[in-house]
Amino acid sequence: MSEVLDVSKTQLEGVLLIKPLTNFEDFRGGFVETWHQEAYEKAGIDVKWVQDDLSWSHQHVLRGFHGDWKTHKMVCCPYGRLWVVILDAREDSPTYGKSQGFAVTMSNRYQLFVPPGCAMGHVIMSELGMLSYKQSQYYDRDSQFTIKWDDPRFNVYWPVQNPILSLRDKEGI
Numbered sequence: 001m002s003e004v005l006d007v008s009k010t011q012l013e014g015v016l017l018i019k020p021l022t023n024f025e026d027f028r029g030g031f032v033e034t035w036h037q038e039a040y041e042k043a044g045i046d047v048k049w050v051q052d053d054l055s056w057s058h059q060h061v062l063r064g065f066h067g068d069w070k071t072h073k074m075v076c077c078p079y080g081r082l083w084v085v086i087l088d089a090r091e092d093s094p095t096y097g098k099s100q101g102f103a104v105t106m107s108n109r110y111q112l113f114v115p116p117g118c119a120m121g122h123v124i125m126s127e128l129g130m131l132s133y134k135q136s137q138y139y140d141r142d143s144q145f146t147i148k149w150d151d152p153r154f155n156v157y158w159p160v161q162n163p164i165l166s167l168r169d170k171e172g173i
């Protein structure tokens with residue numbers, strides 16, 4: 001049975017920070033539940049996930065910002081240390097244009113619940129970093145939007161100034 005979730009609001013409308021309390025560690029290693037339907041429902045998070053993803057990157061790789069208008073995401077870091085930034089791209093949101101960064105790491109086990117219309121970017125702070133995220137919609141590249149990591153309109157803080165980027169992220173296309 002899962003422990004009670006520690007769910008807190010963030011500076012961004014609808015984005016939640018979750019600190020799973022099943023942080024079990026012993027001399028062998030550790031264990032954490034990353035989803036428990038009943039416990040998350042009790043915490044007000046009731047989403048049917050249809051896809052689970054793992055993305056791994058080398059130090060200072062930055063992926064994003066990417067988002068779409070339909071998909072909820074549940075994000076965590078199974079390995080390494082990430083700096084994850086969520087940017088509210090919803091023009092009708094009270095926090096439109098605002099961003100918030102989070103250290104999401106294997107050791108803190110933090111999860112982020114990200115609603116549609118919020119773009120996500122992350123940069124790897126460890127030698128190797130893995131992002132794991134659940135999606136409520138199947139991947140559809142054509143329905144995604146991209147915002148440049150350093151778009152001057154949003155003045156986002158990043159702990160890395162010269163990240164390693166894909167062409168898509170370099171061009172913001």
Ligand SMILES: Cc1cn([C@H]2C[C@H](O)[C@@H](COP(=O)(O)OP(=O)(O)O[C@H]3O[C@H](C)C(=O)[C@H](O)[C@H]3O)O2)c(=O)[nH]c1=O
Binds near residue numbers: 053
């Ligand atoms: C997202 C996704 C990608 N792919 C394939 C498509 C490409 O052949 C390859 C890499 O895709 P892409 O370069 O778009 O991946 P990222 O730039 O890391 O972006 C993706 O992963 C970061 C972490 C995000 O946060 C984005 O939401 C997501 O778009 O994986 C799939 O087959 N299924 C998928 O759900």
